[in-house]
Amino acid sequence: MTQRPILAIAYDFDGTLSPGSMQEHSFIPEIKESKEAFWERVNGEAARLKADNILIYMHEMVKAARKQGVRCRKEDIERHGARVGLFPGVAEGWFDRQRERGAAAGLEVQHFIISSGLKEMIAASAIGRHFTAIFASEFKYDANDVPEWAAAAVNYTNKTQFLFRINKGALDPGDHVAVNRYTPEDERPVPFRNMIYVGDGDTDVPCMRMVKEQGGVSIAVHPPADEALAAKTAQLKADRRVHFTAEADYCEGSALDAYMEAVIGKIAAVERLRALERG
Incomplete structure (x- = not known):
């Protein structure tokens, strides 16, 4: 059975899926x-x-x-982490809906987190189970499970490395060989054209810009009814750092949901064309 092309949707967490900082x-x-x-x-x-x-x-x-x-x-x-609040619709079917849309179009949709927040909190949140991988900051614990050091710190300048990990299928952050190994573009599990990045602000700009420039799709969201942050995301679009901006409303039928449906359809169509061209 032919493996379906993978479509990766990578999200920031704070301000993107959840209001404020966790x-x-x-x-x-x-x-x-x-x-x-x-x-x-x-x-x-x-x-x-x-x-x-x-x-x-x-x-x-x-x-x-x-x-x-x-x-x-x-x-x-x-x-x-279990108490972290989420934007409308995030925990009410968003992730399953995109997977189902992808499957119907011949794609395997996988969800990822790339966040400066805490991996432990994200994994324990109401949506932690939906992610193929969570790339986030993390504590090192002593024998009594008390934090004693930072095991990982993800900031805006090193976020982009995780896009390459997704691109190459090198999802173990401790494996520095696989992510740096030369792999021809057409042999990478998730080409950048099949990548969507969803973020909310300045710390996401390097990822937004990289995904956009590599042929993928970048989306900037802002809290519903927040005019100041809406203006900020609008500027990201004006600066050509993202393709689309919308309120962080993940409910079925919202502007964000409609755009995601269209993007999934477009990526599926491109993959079908490429398959026909390969013969």
Whole structure:
């Protein structure tokens, strides 16, 4: 049986599938701090040390929990992940609907996350089971499952490496050989033309631009009824960094859903043409 071409849809998480940052939904309230104060401290410390914001926010999470006497083990981080809120329609059939559309058109749709947020929280969220792979920041834990170091930190400058991992089928972040091995374009499991990237802002620009320039499709979303962020995503389109912008409404029949349906149809048509041309 001939294997169906793979269509990969890669998503940012914070601000794309979920409103705000995942730490704001239950972790920051549990340490009895405002989100403004937490992020101001993170950004200030990163600026003072000229350090990576991702590494600093991970350290500040552990430090703040310890200071407030709040238990912070892997299971607690997963518990916070289960409480993360999502945009309309995300948990109500979005992922299955795109898979079904792809299957009907002769494609295998796979969903991926590329996020600066915490892998543990994303995996434990209501939608964690839908992803072929989650590329995100991650803690290293001691024998008691207490975070003791950052095992991985994903920032906007290194996000693009994961697009190449998807492209080459090298999904193990610890395998640096497979992702760097030369593989002819026509032998890669997911050509960039069969890739869709969905993000929301500045930290997604390198991925958006790369996917677009390599023949795939880039989409920028913004929270429903948020005029300021709508203007920001509109600028991304004006700057030709994305193909399409829409409210982060993942319900069936929304503008985003209609565009995704059309893109899946287009990619399926191109794959059918290529198959005919190969003979």
